[in-house]
Amino acid sequence: xxxxxxxxxxxxxxxxxxxxxxxxxxxxxxxxxxxxxxxxxxxxxxxxxxxxxxxxxxxxxxxxxxxxxxxxxxxxxxxxxxxxxxxxxxxxxxxxxxxxxxxxxxxxxxxxxxxxxxxxxxxxxxxxxxxxxxxxxxxxxxxxxxxxxxxxxxxxxxxxxxxxxxxxxxxxxxxxxxxxxxxxxxxxxxxxxxxxxxxxxxxxxxxxxxxxxxxxxxxxxxxxxxxxxxxxxxxxxxxxxxxxxxxxxxxxxxxxxxxxxxxxxxxxxxxxxxxxxxxxxxxxxxxxxxxxxxxxxxxxxxxxxxxxxxxxxxxxxxxxxxxxxxxxxxxxxxxxx
Numbered sequence: 043x044x045x046x047x048x049x050x051x052x053x054x055x056x057x058x059x060x061x062x063x064x065x066x067x068x069x070x071x072x073x074x075x076x077x078x079x080x081x082x083x084x085x086x087x088x089x090x091x092x093x094x095x096x097x098x099x100x101x102x103x104x105x106x107x108x109x110x111x112x113x114x115x116x117x118x119x120x121x122x123x124x125x126x127x128x129x130x131x132x133x134x135x136x137x138x139x140x141x142x143x144x145x146x147x148x149x150x151x152x153x154x155x156x157x158x159x160x161x162x163x164x165x166x167x168x169x170x171x172x173x174x175x176x177x178x179x180x181x182x183x184x185x186x187x188x189x190x191x192x193x194x195x196x197x198x199x200x201x202x203x204x205x206x207x208x209x210x211x212x213x214x215x216x217x218x219x220x221x222x223x224x225x226x227x228x229x230x231x232x233x234x235x236x237x238x239x240x241x242x243x244x245x246x247x248x249x250x251x252x253x254x255x256x257x258x259x260x261x262x263x264x265x266x267x268x269x270x271x272x273x274x275x276x277x278x279x280x281x282x283x284x285x286x287x288x289x290x291x292x293x294x295x296x297x298x299x300x301x302x303x304x305x306x307x308x309x310x311x312x313x314x315x316x317x318x319x320x321x322x323x324x325x326x327x328x329x330x331x332x333x334x335x336x337x338x339x340x341x342x343x344x345x346x347x348x349x350x351x352x353x354x355x356x357x358x359x360x361x362x363x364x365x366x367x368x369x370x371x372x373x374x375x376x377x378x379x
Contacts, residue, residue, distance in 0.1 A: 045366040045373075049098075052105050052115065056098060059123040061085075063174045067166050078163045082130060082151045089148045096146055099370070100237050101126040103262075106367050107241025107255055110359035118244040120177035121190050125237055127171035128194065132201060132233075134164035139209060140292065168198075182244060190240045197236035204228020211295040215314045219300045223264075226297075230270070231263030238262075242357075254357035258367075261350035265374050268343040271296035272336060275327050290318045290326060297342060298335035307333050347371055 043051075060083065068076040080086040084095030101122035108118035136142070137150040138157055144150060152160035175194055178187040207225040211217060238259030242252040274289035275298055289296050302309040309329045312318075318326060330336070350371050359367055 043362040043366070045369040048106065048109075048363060048366050049102055052102055053098065055116065055119055056101050056105070056122060056126075057095075059119045059174075060126060063123055063127060063170050066170055066173065075163060075166060078151060078155055078159065079167060081154070082134060082145070082163070082167075084146065087148070087154075094146050094148055098126060100129050100233060103234065103237040103259070103367075103370065104241045106363045106370070107238045107259075107359075108245045109363035110361065110367055111242045111245030111247045111251065111255065111357070112360055113245035115363070117178075117181045118241055120174050120180075121194075121240045121244060122237075124171040124175035124194060125233065125240070127167050127174065128198060128201075129233060131164045131167040131171065132205075134160055134167070136205070139205070178244065186243055186246065190243050193236055193240050193243065197232045200228040200232035202228075204230070204232065208294070212293045214295070215293075215316075216303050216310075217295050217300060219297070219304055222295065222297055222300050225295070226264060226267040227260070230267035231260050234263030234266060235259040247357075251357050254353050257353035258350050258357060258371075261346045261353060262371055262374065265343045265346035265350060265371075268297050268339050268346065269374055271298055272339050272343070275299075275330065276336060290323050291320055293317060296339075298330055298339045301338045302330045302333055302335040305333050309333050309335070343374070347374055 064076060064079045064083070067079060077086060081090075084090055084093075087094075104122040104125055105115040105118055109115040133145060134151050137145055138152050138160055142150055143153050150160075151163060155163070172191065172194070175191050176187060178190055182190075204225050204227065207221075208229055211221065211225065235256055236259070238255040239252065242255040247255070271289070274294065274296060289299070299313070303313060304310075307329075309326065312322075312326060312329075351368065354364075354367060354371065359365075
């Protein structure tokens with residue numbers, strides 16, 4: 043079975059688990075709160091459907107890891123749903139913090155219901171995630187359940203630490219390339235690492251195997267973010283469903299930008315003079331590419347993916363799920379830019 047086939051196998055059960063989790067926010071007094079969650083998760087409202095739900099990469103990664111590590115994927119469903127809820131909680135807040143009006147081609151939650159309601163909806167989703175992961179106890183030991191819950195909590199803290207750096211860096215005109223890695227290690231890699239770490243925990247893999255899966259997830263997450271940085275400057279906004287100019291306009295310290303600053307050329311000279319205007323973006327993106335920013339970022343993405351695959355080899359994944367994990371990692375370097 044291919045990655046696509048396994049994904050199609052997992053998706054119905056995953057969506058049902060997510061819907062059951064969101065249902066906890068329902069009731070006679072809270073229909074709009076549930077509706078806001080359902081809208082953000084892509085189930086309801088104009089444009090609802092596969093494009094609005096997204097690919098569910100993180101929960102699929104969790105289920106694949108559990109199966110590849112030797113246990114039935116169904117045992118990890120509560121963890122997979124919890125991780126997807128945390129991911130979507132972070133997206134709701136990110137859209138507000140970044141002033142992003144679109145999410146997956148539709149108006150962001152805050153654009154439809156306002157900032158206060160969007161923040162509250164994200165907070166509710168965060169709480170539901172931590173309630174949901176405790177349902178692991180229905181098919182796993184309490185020790186595994188508590189370890190998985192702790193791993194998710196650590197990931198949430200790391201995620202907010204990374205976002206803190208991301209926001210802080212917006213007001214810094216120049217930073218060394220080294221400042222990039224703790225930022226993205228938190229805001230992106232930590233949750234993807236949690237997918238493989240928790241997946242291996244549920245499978246009750248031995249410590250060396252769990253560590254290998256953890257490193258696989260972390261390097262995969264770093265590669266994913268580097269590719270996202272490339273898309274954030276040179277991507278097609280219509281295909282992405284969000285603005286492709288905001289990284290430059292908002293002063294995001296993405297990897298291509300930090301590389302460009304390190305070259306101290308024309309890109310860096312313009313950057314340090316102050317905020318970039320939207321009309322400057324096309325020419326500045328070309329300048330950054332000419333100075334090697336895009337090539338450098340792509341080479342780092344390739345290096346990190348190679349490291350992820352090496353860790354996956356150490357994990358000794360089993361069966362079709364193991365093949366699908368390799369296929370998923372490989373797809374990270376084939377995202378349209």
